[in-house]
Amino acid sequence: MTIHDFPELVDCSASRGGCTGLGRSPPSLHPIAQKFPFPDANSDFRSGYRYDQSLLLSHRSWIDKHHNAIGVENIALLNQAIDDVLAAMEHIGTTPAHYGVLHADLTFSNILVQDGELYLIDFEQLGRGHFLYDFAVLWNTLREESADFALR
Numbered sequence: 001m002t003i004h005d006f007p008e009l010v011d012c013s014a015s016r017g018g019c020t021g022l023g024r025s026p027p028s029l030h031p032i033a034q035k036f037p038f039p040d041a042n043s044d045f046r047s048g049y050r051y052d053q054s055l056l057l058s059h060r061s062w063i064d065k066h067h068n069a070i071g072v073e074n075i076a077l078l079n080q081a082i083d084d085v086l087a088a089m090e091h092i093g094t095t096p097a098h099y100g101v102l103h104a105d106l107t108f109s110n111i112l113v114q115d116g117e118l119y120l121i122d123f124e125q126l127g128r129g130h131f132l133y134d135f136a137v138l139w140n141t142l143r144e145e146s147a148d149f150a151l152r
Helices: 016-033 053-065 072-092 132-151
Strands: 099-102 111-114 117-120 127-130
Touching: 053 072, 127 132
Parallel strands: none
Antiparallel strands: 099 127, 111 117
């Protein structure tokens, strides 16, 4: 079973326990991740899977490539968003308390439910980055799934 079989976990108003359980998953992953050697400039651990400033900066080349379809107004908006997130990442820093090994794909299809317990699966995107990346992916999934659920 996946989390899709438990709509009460998507609709937090229906079951506070479900949302609490879902919210507990990423924080429990990060203390485990902190036990791994810290990924620094000398480490090649999953260096192709970085969810940090390098990924964010790569979006600028995507913007340049698609500038005609995006439009001047949207380009300025996207570049400002990149600048804002880069500034926030710099403020947070890359200490082991905020940066390290993360799942990077916390979507409902990667959360299993068995006997009332939540389990994370599919660590294919496992990489290094700011722990907030996992929360951002999960937050986006919750927003999208909640909107889909409301339409049903």
